[in-house]
Structures are given as C-alpha cells and as structure tokens.
Amino acid sequence: MAGTFDHEDKDSWYFGAVGRNEATDLLMAQHEGGVFLVRDSKTCAGDFVLCVKEDSKVSHYIINKTQHQDQARYKIGDNFFKTIPELLAFYKVHYLDTTPLIKPANKKVEKVVAKFDFEGKEKDDLSFKKGDILTILFKDEEQWWTARNKDGKTGSIPVPYVQKIEESHSPVDLQRTSSGFVNATILQTDAAKRNQMQRKLPAKARVKQVRVPNAYDDTALKLEIGDIINVTKININGQWEGELNGKTGYFPFTHVEFLEEENES
Missing domain, CATH: 2.30.30.40 (SH3 Domains)
Structure with a gap:
C-alpha cells in the first residue's frame, strides 16, 4: 500500500533534534508498519535520519547531505535526491527494507x-x-x-x-x-540569572554552542565552540554584548558560560 501523505508538508514529518531512543520509542508505539519521521543526525552535523517502523523493529536510515556543483543533494543508500520531499515521495512507492512509507508519526503537542x-x-x-x-x-x-x-x-x-x-x-x-x-x-x-546580572564586567566567557547569525545582521557575533568572549554588557532580554576576534556585537546568553576567575588565564 502506497502512502498518501503530503511529502511537501515538512511540519508533518520533520521532528528536528529528536534523539534515536526517543524516535524509536515513539515509532514502536505505532500499530502499523510504514509510519516514519525525519530527524537531525546527532553524530553527523548537517545530515538527517529517516526512522521507519518496519515489522517489529524501527530502522534508522542515514540521509547524507552532499554538495554537487553548488547544489545540495541527499543520499540514502545508493540513491540521490535533490530534496528530502523528493526522497520521501520515492519511498512512498518503493520499499526500504520491508515496507514503503505510509504516513508520518503523530506529533505530541x-x-x-x-x-x-x-x-x-x-x-x-x-x-x-x-x-x-x-x-x-x-x-x-x-x-x-x-x-x-x-x-x-x-x-x-x-x-x-x-x-x-x-x-x-x-x-x-x-x-x-x-x-x-x-x-x-x-x-x-x-x-x-541574578548572579549573572551581578557579574562584574568586563568578564570572560567561553562559547559552549555554535551560533551562525543571519547574514544581514551585522550586529550579531558568530560563535564557535571554545571561543572566548569578553562580555562587556548584560541585557535582561538575554542578548548580551561582547568582543570577539576584534568585533563587538550581540549574542544569546544561553550560548556561553562565564569562566571561573581562577581559570580565566
């Protein structure tokens, strides 16, 4: 039986940064095979995983995102597709292991x-x-x-x-x-938060999460894990100001952690 779901409806099948175990538990609770979801790969940044209920197991198929002549392509097994919706449309009518894709898993609100x-x-x-x-x-x-x-x-x-x-x-x-x-x-x-707000400035903080700002926002700092920011201003809205690699700009406070004074050197 071929699936009748809308493969262009990303909101229905993309589950974001759901972990492998959570995806497995969610799909194992389904009564029929062919129920699926697409999640981010935890091990390979930029790649995705197609998770499918097949018989009495859940299969996790890696979707590698590659570049070909400046265009993104998505590889699963030996097959290449221009988009993930195109990939899903293909597996509506072609079997993965034991089943085609029937419908996306229900999202918990x-x-x-x-x-x-x-x-x-x-x-x-x-x-x-x-x-x-x-x-x-x-x-x-x-x-x-x-x-x-x-x-x-x-x-x-x-x-x-x-x-x-x-x-x-x-x-x-x-x-x-x-x-x-x-x-x-x-x-x-x-x-x-009060402790952070009362921190004596300027103070050094280490970046713990990558942040790529919008290309049109020249006031935001690009963050890489391990960067050391000199925090110069703390704003209650969560967007702090600091200096990094000679540039002054804003960044989310959730992406950094203050260095302990004795370790700042």
Missing part, C-alpha cells in the same frame, strides 16, 4: 509557558511576554527551539526562558506560577 519577557534581536526570533503560552514545533538546538504563539507567528525561542507545561498542570495554573507564585525551579533560575 508540547506547550510551554514563558517565565520571562523575551525581545528577539534577530528576524527569526519569536518575541514573547512572561506568561505567554507557546506551542513547540521543533527542538532545533539544545538551547533554542522553534515555537508558535497564539497568533500563529513562529520563530526561535530561548529554552531557559520557558517552562514545559506538564499534563498534570493547566495553562492557567502555570500562568499564575509565571506571574509570581512560588515555584522552586523558577526561583532557582531567577537566582542564577
């Missing part, structure tokens, strides 16, 4: 509540206010996720600024919590 205001500095950022409820679309990076607000706008949000809504809590309860009711996790985060 995950919502978060904002603990702080966030004013985005880049065009891809999604600004929000404390207490806003957001729906998570993709977990692109460890500290930055793609979310949608109640007005349907989407963009990147800093993970430390939000709190997951557990099924046992209602959005109303969490909005109250984010508005000032006692919550141990938020109090700990507040304390850590």
